[in-house]
Amino acid sequence: MTGQRQPGWLRVTDETPPSGAPTPSVTVAGAVARTRATLFDALTDALDLPGHFGRNWDALADVLADRLDVGPLTLEVTEAGLLLADEPPGQLGTLLDVVGGVSAGAREPVRLVLRDTPQRLPALRDRLAAVLGGCGVAVSPRA
Template sequence: MTSTTAWIRPLSEAAAGVRTARWDVDGSCCRTSRDLFTEWATRLGFPDHFGRNWDAFRDCLHDAVSNGGAEAVCHDAPTSPAVVVREAGDLLTDEPDHALAILLFILSEAAGDDSTAPRLLLLLDDTPDRLSHLAQRMTEAGFPPVSFQAHS
């Protein structure tokens, strides 16, 4: 599966001064799906009844995005919420390859089909070599990050 991934960007390429509701996630706390569920639930304010599985993750992420990032840093103008993943190169590195594909599929559903105005942005922050390796893993998972391709 290959999907449009204009909603995935390196944090360094995010437009300066873009005002967006956002959440910060620590990728080093997301090496396994179990740890990813805990980190994202904490940072995005998932409810206590969050089931800690991919279906529940999809549902809670949808609710968080639908609320426009109300629990995140909010600004005056309505904007797309963004998840900033620090240490992004660590995302699901201790899981089989298909786990990253599942995460990216769920995030792409949340982002929607409009590449010019996604409902969610995923901003990745790490060293250039680790971002390049992550871009390769994402491409292998069927989600080549468009804005990374010049750097890969």
């Protein structure tokens, strides 16, 4: 995914998730999603995906689009600096492409919230900027 600015559906933060968020959300720990295979496993569990989920990027786009037909969704990744950390950088870019593509065509909004500690956010921002075509990645300020 390339572009001049951070997409509106992406949030990078060190804030604690708010309780009682109005948009249904699912949480995946980056520590258990260091590879594409483990990310698909974690999303299968978190989203209660069907057994026929193909565990590839196209299948993920399809199931996210289907899920958004019933309402908005926030995907939260804790320890986000570890997300796809054992994969080539392009895999993180592909994940962002999938979420961005689904966001562009969905009736309901999807958000990807990447949470980590203040100490690990600079490295995460650098990884994101590299796959977002060098654009700056803002970290949401604390309330």
